[in-house]
Structures are given as structure tokens and as C-alpha cells.
Amino acid sequence: xxxxxxxxxxxxxxxxxxxxxxxxxxxxxxxxxxxxxxxxxxxxxxxxxxxxxxxxxxxxxxxxxxxxxxxxxxxxxxxxxxxxxxxxxxxxxxxxxxxxxxxxxxxxxxxxxxxxxxxxxxxxxxxxxxxxxxxxxxxxxxxxxxxxxxxxxxxxxxxxxxxxxxxxxxxxxxxxxxxxxxxxxxxxxxxxxxxxxxxxxxxxxxxxxxxxxxxxxxxxxxxxxxxxxxxxxxxxxxxxxxxxxxxxxxxxxxxxxxxxxxxxxxxxxxxxxxxxxxxxxxxxxxxxxxxxxxxxxxxxxxxxxxxxxxxxxxxxxxxxxxxxxxxxxxxxxxxxxxxxxxxxxxxxxxxxxxxxxxxxxxxxxxxxxxxxxxxxxxxxxxxxxxxxxxxxxxxxxxxxxxx
Amino acid sequence: xxxxxxxxxxxxxxxxxxxxxxxxxxxxxxxxxxxxxxxxxxxxxxxxxxxxxxxxxxxxxxxx
Ligand code: HEM
Numbered sequence: 171x172x173x174x175x176x177x178x179x180x181x182x183x184x185x186x187x188x189x190x191x192x193x194x195x196x197x198x199x200x201x202x203x204x205x206x207x208x209x210x211x212x213x214x215x216x217x218x219x220x221x222x223x224x225x226x227x228x229x230x231x232x233x234x235x236x237x238x239x240x241x242x243x244x245x246x247x248x249x250x251x252x253x254x255x256x257x258x259x260x261x262x263x264x265x266x267x268x269x270x271x272x273x274x275x276x277x278x279x280x281x282x283x284x285x286x287x288x289x290x291x292x293x294x295x296x297x298x299x300x301x302x303x304x305x306x307x308x309x310x311x312x313x314x315x316x317x318x319x320x321x322x323x324x325x326x327x328x329x330x331x332x333x334x335x336x337x338x339x340x341x342x343x344x345x346x347x348x349x350x351x352x353x354x355x356x357x358x359x360x361x362x363x364x365x366x367x368x369x370x371x372x373x374x375x376x377x378x379x380x381x382x383x384x385x386x387x388x389x390x391x392x393x394x395x396x397x398x399x400x401x402x403x404x405x406x407x408x409x410x411x412x413x414x415x416x417x418x419x420x421x422x423x424x425x426x427x428x429x430x431x432x433x434x435x436x437x438x439x440x441x442x443x444x445x446x447x448x449x450x451x452x453x454x455x456x457x458x459x460x461x462x463x464x465x466x467x468x469x470x471x472x473x474x475x476x477x478x479x480x481x482x483x484x485x486x487x488x489x490x491x492x493x494x495x496x497x498x499x500x501x502x503x504x505x506x507x508x509x510x511x512x513x514x515x516x517x518x519x520x521x522x523x524x525x526x527x528x529x530x531x532x533x534x535x536x537x538x539x540x541x542x543x544x545x546x547x548x549x550x551x552x553x554x555x556x557x558x559x560x561x562x563x564x565x566x567x568x569x570x571x572x573x
Numbered sequence: 574x575x576x577x578x579x580x581x582x583x584x585x586x587x588x589x590x591x592x593x594x595x596x597x598x599x600x601x602x603x604x605x606x607x608x609x610x611x612x613x614x615x616x617x618x619x620x621x622x623x624x625x626x627x628x629x630x631x632x633x634x635x636x637x
Contacts, residue, residue: 227631267584274585274604281601511588511627519584521629526587 189488202473207238213482217489219496226518231464239460255403310569315420328380418565453512593620
């Protein structure tokens, strides 16, 4: 089959929360199948849970992959298009672990509870206070779902308090889809420059506050293991990986609760269910909407299909997380679901490093929001909420609420 | 029950600690798994099995 006759990867949604409808048939009939991706490149699409997990866990599936979800024509090689060093996201073992382990101590549930939770509690309450003092109708995205993840990254990296407003404006400029491509790139470059200056500043002063300072210290202890561009790369990576994703989950989770009164009541009456509720929202929403790619390093077989060395394989996590083989009644959010794991954070050694930070943010914001504003509801009809269905992460662009 | 760990593969995601906090911990410096109890009581089996199943890097092996 030539690439022009291959079916396209499904991208169009017909409902607010479900992945594209074509996945239902694809998952049953062609769980591992050749497709054309949104940017015109071709490869395999995996839509079942077990097969998807197998791809992520496979030692011969490399994380050094080209993009597949950029617009038609942009088939960039891994890393070449990034204006910063993407470090370990694109590495395989054993290099990947060597880098990831420099950060992982900061992302354990224990470290987060001790070092981050008190700050998180404070900023969430401050932002809820500000909403309470402001107009009755407000944009949740601007008031909470963008600033909280941004401040959390600032705290983790060790961005001085005085710089946090500027840092946040630049992230807003970068992420606001109403801005032109150039405007957004300008925001991204400001942030990369800022982190570059911050690393230089921390090296100069030798202060010990946050991840960047710790990484610099590791570099000094162990000779020249980490170069400055790698420290900068890790800082930028944490910002890019941790901000948009968590903001998207905060917005969509709130929209889900506001449009599912039964689940909202369940959570209000049983605050102890917040842990399982957050896991279920992660599964149900699976915001990394076009999935993640890997490249086969040698010929491998997945789900009965022969995949050749060099082939790109994309796991459609939104479809895999709705696989009825793995989840009963997968299309309904159910906070009593007995679920061991899902693929919203990926799987295998690259599974999200920041997952426990994201959980902490969701578990702090959601209950407090509904506790503080018991009458909270949508200020527009659900179908009028503007959605971002083109970005890497599915998200609400704006979420007007009445408190 | 006997638990063995392939620590070299650990990526420090912390899933085992969430599933079975009495049996697993993580090192402060790099988040690598630490076994708190090599022979946990039988009533922990459910949690330990869950930890093994949820580990993204297949580090944990359980023998009953
Ligand atoms: C709900 C929010 C989030 C979602 C849905 C999410 C999703 C993901 C996914 C699917 C991956 C796997 C990438 C791959 O296998 O190629 C990943 C990796 C990663 N995430 Fe997250 N993420 C979230 C929040 C965060 C936060 C808050 C941070 C940091 C503060 C973060 C930092 C990272 C890093 C550093 C990686 C690369 C890990 C590696 O390659 O070893 N993420 N994330």
C-alpha cells in the first residue's frame, strides 16, 4: 500500500470527552494497523491497552522518535526542531536512567508532600480567595488552571518570587492559542532565555534552592557530567512537560464534574474518594490526544503484526484507555472503578516523571474549588466551551464559570 | 511471600509506594525503590501484587 491510500489516524472528535469515534471499530478490527499521521508521515497505530503497554515496555522500542502530530509537511527529526536540548525524553537505556535519576528524588510522593504541598496549599487558597473577591463570572483557565501549574514549576525549579509574574506572563503568551505562531514562539524563547540566565545566575551565586541549583551542584561534584545546556534543557523540559498538561487536566476535570452532576455529588459527599476520582479522570480524559510514538530498533511483533526495524509506532492512549478488555463500561467516568493502572502518563521507563506532582495539584484544586463555591456552574452551554482539539494536549481554551 | 527487585530497571515513578506503602519506599536522593519488608505478612499480598502490576518498569517480582 502506498502512503496515499493508507487510512488517516483518527483526529476528529464528535463528542466533548470521547476520543474520535473511528477508534471503536479500529480497536476491535485493526488494533495494530498502518496509518498516515497528521503530519503526513506513516507508521503503525496501536489502539488496545495490552498491546499499547507492550510497545511502551518493549526494550527494542526507542524513544528517539520523529514527531507525528505536527501539521502536514512538518516531518521534523527528533530533537532537530527543538530550540533546547531535550535531554532524557529522547534517550534510551542506559543513558536515559542516568539523567532521569538526577531528578527523580524530587518527584517522589514523599518529597512532594514535604517540599511542595505546603506551597501548593497556600497558592490554591490565595487564588480561590481572589476568585471570591472578583466578579461572579470568571474564566477558570485564567484564574486557576494556568497559574497554579506555572507557580508549581517555578517553585520546583527555584525561580525567585520576584520573577514569577514575568515568568507566568511569558508562559501565557506561549500557550494562548489566540496568539499567532510568532507571538507564541516569542513567549517560548523568552522562557528559554530566562532559564538560561537563571542557570548562569545560580552558578555564579551558588545558592541552593530548587532543582536547577541541585543539578548544577551535581555537575560540579561529578566533574563535567552535566553541561550547562543540559541543565537548561532539563529546566525547559520540566516547564514544557509539566505546565500545559496539568493546566489541561485541571480545566477538563472541572468541566467533567460540572457536566456530570452524579459524579460531582459523589465526590462532594465522599471527599475520601479524591484519589480514585483523579485516577479515573486521568483515564477518562487522557489528554495526550494524539498518543506517543516509538521507533522499532529491530523487527518486532506486536499484536500479531510484524513491525519492521525503523518503523514508527504510535500508541493511541486515549483509545487504549477506553479498551473494554481492560476497563468495564470504559466510556463512563466511575469513581468506584477498580483499576490497577491506565496509560494517561504513558508506561515503561519514560512514564511521566511529574505524575505525582500532577496528582497533588488535581487533588488539591478540585475538592477545594467545589467546597469553596458549592453553587459553581458553567456560565455557557457545554457545547459552547471553546476546545483546543489541535494541540498535543486536548484542553479547554477558556472556561467561563459562575460562582 | 517472597519479593525480589531488579533495581537497575527502576525509574522512580513511585507507583509501588502508592500501592503498598508498608512494603516499598524510595531513596531520598534518586527515588529508587527500597524494600522495607522482604517477607511481608500474607495480608499484604493484594497490595504487593498491585505494586508489581502497576510498576511501569517491571522491577518487582512476587513469589507466593
Ligand atoms: C496531568 C498532567 C500530566 C500528564 C497527562 C503527563 C503526561 C506525560 C506522558 C504521557 C509522558 C510520557 C512521555 C513518553 O513516554 O514519551 C510524560 C513524561 C514526562 N513528564 Fe509528564 N505529564 C503530566 C504532568 C507532568 C508534570 C507536572 C511534570 C513535571 C513537573 C511532568 C514532567 C514529565 C517529564 C520530565 C517527562 C519525561 C520522562 C521520561 O522521559 O523519562 N509531567 N508525561
